[in-house]
Amino acid sequence: MxxxxxxxxxxxxxxxxxxxxxxxxxxxxxxxxxxxxxxxxxxxxxxxxxxxxxxxxxxxxxxxxxxxxxxxxxxxxxxxxxxxxxxxxxxxxxxxxxxxxxxxxxxxxxxxxxxxxxxxxxxxxxxxxxxxxxxxxxxxxxxxxxxxxxxxxxxxxxxxxxxxxxxxxxxxxxxxxxxxxxxxxxxxxxxxxxxxxxxxxxxxxxxxxxxxxxxxxxxxxxxxxxxxxxxxxxxVLLGWVSPPFLDHIESASVTTRWSSVTEVLRGAATWVPFVSVDRVAGAALTSEPAFVLATGVLAAAGVVGLLRAGMPARG
Structure with missing residues (x-):
């Protein structure tokens, strides 16, 4: 083991x-x-x-x-x-x-x-x-x-x-x-x-x-x-009886608006914290410069690690 x-x-x-x-x-x-x-x-x-x-x-x-x-x-x-x-x-x-x-x-x-x-x-x-x-x-x-x-x-x-x-x-x-x-x-x-x-x-x-x-x-x-x-x-049964309510509250244009490469790598691509301050931690991680920078650096370190020649199972 x-x-x-x-x-x-x-x-x-x-x-x-x-x-x-x-x-x-x-x-x-x-x-x-x-x-x-x-x-x-x-x-x-x-x-x-x-x-x-x-x-x-x-x-x-x-x-x-x-x-x-x-x-x-x-x-x-x-x-x-x-x-x-x-x-x-x-x-x-x-x-x-x-x-x-x-x-x-x-x-x-x-x-x-x-x-x-x-x-x-x-x-x-x-x-x-x-x-x-x-x-x-x-x-x-x-x-x-x-x-x-x-x-x-x-x-x-x-x-x-x-x-x-x-x-x-x-x-x-x-x-x-x-x-x-x-x-x-x-x-x-x-x-x-x-x-x-x-x-x-x-x-x-x-x-x-x-x-x-x-x-x-x-x-x-x-x-x-x-x-x-x-x-x-x-x-499937829910799909038969439910109206398409997501078209009115979570359309693709809304939910993907903040899904940039940077946000995806940071793990912060969820759209709700960008528009709601009720999710305190999420709002801070998407708007406070210190948190954005820290998580961005961490994401960059992860990408660099994946690109290292000695990384196991690299390709």
Whole structure:
């Protein structure tokens, strides 16, 4: 096993990272529930999940079609329901969710870097923190964390694909592992879930086809389709009954207006922080010169690292 991701060291690093992220999360508006994603998911998760099994709800406005609410049925909804049942304060459950999300992103990045033999244990940890606390993550963490949960799991889809193509894992296990990570993403935002699979798909596509390459796809594709069936069917039904409301609130011209190369590399291409100061961290990361410069330098360092001749798996 690659040094630095053995069970002992890897588990200790994950625990330390979780505790650090949990402390960081608890320091943000301690004792208060913030409007992250859906307030009723935090306040009354069991009732919320019961409503999520229906396309229509009469509890909002004069009744409405619910937009992808079924996506909360797994895993975010059960997470909040579990800690609601054990009596944990709502605000602590929310902070615990944030800490889990950041830890998953951190550990996944560290393990991908280790599998590719990039850097040392220390530099991999730095990369993990940089990914977990990237502008994309911080900008949405306290407002719509459901959309960055797939981002946190993206390295976990990539990891088994890397290992299979290195000959260190069987195609069956690799395909199942990638599909499992996809299953854990849920589908509060189907586009976010699909986009989080792109790094793994690109990694697979850029390798020369051979028997292992084909066997991986033979396991990975059908298993991925199977684990998505529970939300893909409701999504189709939603498309049949819902008007094209996104054309009026999130048109392509609006959502891509700030998606310049620089913002994409910084991880700050999400459009909402550019027009709303309610997302405090996101607004600061897109408007405060110090934060823009710092994240820009970090992105530039990453690009330089990728271009180094000695970078493993460079081409």
């Amino acid at each position: 690659v040094r630095g991701i053995g069970r002992g060291g890897g588990a200790r690093d994950a625990v330390v990272a979780f505790l650090a992220f949990f402390l960081l999360a608890c320091l943000q508006a301690p004792g208060l529930v913030v409007p992250d994603t859906k307030y009723d998911l935090v306040a009354d998760p069991l009732r919320f999940l019961a409503q999520a099994t229906h396309l229509w709800t009469g509890l909002s406005f004069s009744g409405q079609v619910q937009n992808q609410v079924y996506g909360y049925l797994f895993p975010q909804g059960p997470f909040f329901a579990l800690f609601d049942l054990v009596g944990l304060p709502d605000w602590l459950t929310q902070r615990l969710w944030w800490a889990v999300l950041l830890t998953v992103a951190y550990v996944g990045t560290v393990r991908v870097a280790a599998a590719l033999r990039i850097g040392t244990r220390g530099t991999r940890a730095v990369a993990g923190v940089a990914y977990a606390l990237a502008p994309r993550m911080l900008g949405d963490l306290g407002s719509i964390s459901s959309e960055i949960w797939p981002v946190a799991l993206a390295p976990w889809v990539l990891l088994p694909v890397v290992r299979v193509l290195q000959g260190r894992m069987s195609p069956r296990r690799g395909g199942a592992g990638a599909a499992l990570a996809l299953a854990l993403m849920g589908a509060v935002n189907a586009v976010a879930t699909a986009a989080a699979c792109l790094p793994a798909i690109l990694w697979w596509a850029m390798h020369r086809p051979n028997r292992t390459w084909a066997r991986l796809a033979a396991w990975w594709v059908p298993l991925s389709l199977a684990v998505c069936a529970w939300w893909a069917v409701p999504l």
